[in-house]
Amino acid sequence: MVKVIMGGEAEVRIHDSFVEKIRIRKRYRIKELDDFLRRRRTISEARIISNARKHGVATPVILDVDDCRIVMERIDGEPVREIMNRDVSREIGKGVAKLHSAGIVHGDLTPMNMILKNGRIYFIDFGLSYYDERVEAKGVDIHVFYEALKADFDNWGELWEAFLEGYSEYGKFSHVLERFREIEMRGRYVDKSENRS
Numbered sequence: 001m002v003k004v005i006m007g008g009e010a011e012v013r014i015h016d017s018f019v020e021k022i023r024i025r026k027r028y029r030i031k032e033l034d035d036f037l038r039r040r041r042t043i044s045e046a047r048i049i050s051n052a053r054k055h056g057v058a059t060p061v062i063l064d065v066d067d068c069r070i071v072m073e074r075i076d077g078e079p080v081r082e083i084m085n086r087d088v089s090r091e092i093g094k095g096v097a098k099l100h101s102a103g104i105v106h107g108d109l110t111p112m113n114m115i116l117k118n119g120r121i122y123f124i125d126f127g128l129s130y131y132d133e134r135v136e137a138k139g140v141d142i143h144v145f146y147e148a149l150k151a152d153f154d155n156w157g158e159l160w161e162a163f164l165e166g167y168s169e170y171g172k173f174s175h176v177l178e179r180f181r182e183i184e185m186r187g188r189y190v191d192k193s194e195n196r197s
């Protein structure tokens with residue numbers, strides 16, 4: 001049995017032991033440009049998944065890359081969304097600390113893109129990932145996770161605290177946290193001015 005998940009960018013086919021992620025055509029883009037962009041994103045995603053693994057972050061093993069398709073190990077574990085607790089959130093923080101130490105910004109840090117297997121948090125979906133050493137990019141990265149916790153869990157406050165305990169393993173932790181607070185303030189200011197108009 002193959003389970004097919006259609007996303008905005010890709011079709012994901014879940015087989016018993018492997019997963020195919022195929023970037024789908026964007027009809028509004030001219031074909032040549034679309035082919036080029038999809039190929040480039042596919043190669044970039046596969047490279048970052050492998051590179052993260054080399055830096056000690058649990059990610060699927062890449063089995064093959066061709067054209068607009070990545071074939072990778074299937075992580076047959078529990079979706080993080082269903083088993084979230086303080087310990088899980090702390091482990092996520094440790095994983096993000098390793099990603100950021102390696103200069104990798106994930107770009108879509110939500111519980112949907114994490115799987116728990118054998119006590120390890122696997123990060124998947126590096127479709128929006130890139131290399132960036134700026135504090136701003138990392139601050140935005142953890143802000144995405146913060147917003148996801150707030151949206152999904154009533155006890156988001158303690159989950160966020162646990163995440164930061166784990167993330168504090170990152171050398172530039174305090175700089176990123178400071179920037180995170182600024183980003184959070186900017187967001188509030190924008191929300192308020194939108195309400196006024």
Ligand SMILES: Nc1ncnc2c1ncn2[C@@H]1O[C@H](COP(=O)(O)OP(=O)(O)O)[C@@H](O)[C@H]1O
Nearest residue numbers: 007008010012019060073074075112124125127
């Ligand atoms: N290697 C994998 N092992 C197990 N499940 C996976 C794997 N890759 C993707 N999935 C499942 O497919 C879903 C969509 O894949 P994802 O890479 O997040 O694509 P999208 O960019 O469309 O969000 C994930 O949320 C997850 O449930």
Ligand SMILES: [Mg+2]
Nearest residue numbers: 108112113125
């Ligand atoms: Mg995803």
